[in-house]
Amino acid sequence: ELLSSLKVNQSRLMEDIHYTCQWGTGQKWGKEETETGMSRLALSDADKEARDWFVQTTKALGCHTTVDSMGNIFAIRPGIRNDGPPTFVGSHLDTQPSGGRYDGILGVAAGVEMLKVLADNWVETEYPVGVVNWTNEEGARFPISIVSSGVWAGAIPQETAHNLREVHPGTATMASELARIGYLGETPASFNNMPMAAHFELHIEQGPLLEMANKKIGVVKGVQAYKWLTVNVKGRDTHTGTTDLKSRADALLAASKMVIHSHRLATANGCLASTGILNLKPGSTNTVPGEVSFSLDIRAQKDHTVARMLQHIENDFPKIAAGEDILNSNQDCTKGLPCSITINQDFDSPATLFHPDCIEAVSRAAHSVLGENSKNLLLEMTSGAGHDSVYTSKRCPTSMIFVPCREGVSHNPAEYCKPEDCTLGAQVLLQSVLRFDRM
Numbered sequence: 407e408l409l410s411s412l413k414v415n416q417s418r419l420m421e422d423i424h425y426t427c428q429w430g431t432g433q434k435w436g437k438e439e440t441e442t443g444m445s446r447l448a449l450s451d452a453d454k455e456a457r458d459w460f461v462q463t464t465k466a467l468g469c470h471t472t473v474d475s476m477g478n479i480f481a482i483r484p485g486i487r488n489d490g491p492p493t494f495v496g497s498h499l500d501t502q503p504s505g506g507r508y509d510g511i512l513g514v515a516a517g518v519e520m521l522k523v524l525a526d527n528w529v530e531t532e533y534p535v536g537v538v539n540w541t542n543e544e545g546a547r548f549p550i551s552i553v554s555s556g557v558w559a560g561a562i563p564q565e566t567a568h569n570l571r572e573v574h575p576g577t578a579t580m581a582s583e584l585a586r587i588g589y590l591g592e593t594p595a596s597f598n599n600m601p602m603a604a605h606f607e608l609h610i611e612q613g614p615l616l617e618m619a620n621k622k623i624g625v626v627k628g629v630q631a632y633k634w635l636t637v638n639v640k641g642r643d644t645h646t647g648t649t650d651l652k653s654r655a656d657a658l659l660a661a662s663k664m665v666i667h668s669h670r671l672a673t674a675n676g677c678l679a680s681t682g683i684l685n686l687k688p689g690s691t692n693t694v695p696g697e698v699s700f701s702l703d704i705r706a707q708k709d710h711t712v713a714r715m716l717q718h719i720e721n722d723f724p725k726i727a728a729g730e731d732i733l734n735s736n737q738d739c740t741k742g743l744p745c746s747i748t749i750n751q752d753f754d755s756p757a758t759l760f761h762p763d764c765i766e767a768v769s770r771a772a773h774s775v776l777g778e779n780s781k782n783l784l785l786e787m788t789s790g791a792g793h794d795s796v797y798t799s800k801r802c803p804t805s806m807i808f809v810p811c812r813e814g815v816s817h818n819p820a821e822y823c824k825p826e827d828c829t830l831g832a833q834v835l836l837q838s839v840l841r842f843d844r845m
């Protein structure tokens with residue numbers, strides 16, 4: 407039928423991806439650089455330029471495009487009838503400080519490509535369809551990930567989000583940067599103001615499973631749980647040359663033991679624990695660090711595993727700070743003076759199960775796009791990474807489509823997804839929306 411004959415234009419899709427990557431640190435628009443990385447922190451000047459492109463492009467394609475109070479940008483293409491909410495696709499244009507060109511960007515570019523295919527073919531959908539760019543998905547610059555879809559969903563207070571201070575150098579807030587780049591919209595971010603019939607998100611897998619199994623499309627049924635903590639350890643600044651090992655309250659030594667211990671706990675509990683931010687004071691070669699703070703990102707399939715990890719951490723870290731030999735390292739490592747500790751719970755994302763109707767729409771779309779051999783090319787999976795779809799799923803039927811990325815690598819400039827895989831994913835995305843529109 408007509409709808410399944412609609413085809414994504416691969417070169418146009420890839421060109422949009424790389425075109426938008428002229429806006430980012432140290433990157434130039436040019437074909438020879440199409441496989442290099444991207445650094446575009448949320449609400450930076452580069453992010454503003456990419457946003458301006460998104461607004462101009464979607465408006466030129468006949469969309470009503472609005473910005474909410476979190477800077478989320480919603481482009482809506484009217485349907486035959488407009489008495490119901492749009493079916494949205496979306497993702498994010500911000501990246502990690504040393505990220506790639508596919509994480510997030512693919513999902514937005516595929517949404518724009520969907521609009522272009524619909525326009526080219528004069529397709530009128532039953533209900534409106536939309537494309538959304540969510541703000542600060544990464545949580546790299548402002549340290550809560552998927553924060554703006556969280557505000558939209560009513561799960562994170564807007565004040566909390568607006569007051570988030572940038573990780574580095576730590577002066578600007580989300581609100582001040584939204585205002586500075588002109589993306590502090592007037593409409594309060596809320597599903598009440600911007601309802602969705604459904605939300606579909608195309609994303610690279612960011613893991614190795616599809617590639618290893620020679621699969622082309624991941625039908626994503628949910629997202630694992632995660633929790634972010636900040637641990638602050640206080641010892642005492644003292645001279646490195648005159649303070650013997652017994653007389654030190656070395657905050658970094660204590661923190662190091664905690665990092666190792668979190669890794670042991672994760673191993674024992676079959677889950678993940680990672681430290682990605684570490685700050686030490688005063689930061690001088692000849693002063694024992696008196697204060698250290700570090701991040702801890704805990705991830706597990708089940709909420710109760712995350713809860714158990716938290717219990718262990720809250721029980722064991724203060725003992726490590728106090729000098730108890732939890733790691734069994736004191737025979738060959740001098741015991742120093744005790745440190746104090748605080749543990750803050752910054753952010754929580756419980757395990758998510760996507761909606762059966764959306765999973766079904768994706769699955770059927772994938773079968774029709776992949777053709778005869780589809781059974782062998784499709785994998786049902788759970789996402790290891792968080793996505794804005796976690797929060798949309800709290801307010802509307804949601805699911806995701808994964809495509810393989812090289813060696814499972816992302817959050818790295820080497821991140822790469824083959825053009826034909828980007829295209830397959832975009833094709834499945836388009837067909838999922840059209841199917842859902844008629845369900």
Ligand code: GLV
Nearest residue numbers: 544551791792793
């Ligand atoms: C979201 O980007 C995450 O941290 O998984």
Ligand code: MN
Nearest residue numbers: 509510543609
């Ligand atoms: Mn992403």
Ligand code: MN
Nearest residue numbers: 502509544817
């Ligand atoms: Mn990411």
Ligand code: MN
Nearest residue numbers: 544791792793
């Ligand atoms: Mn992410």
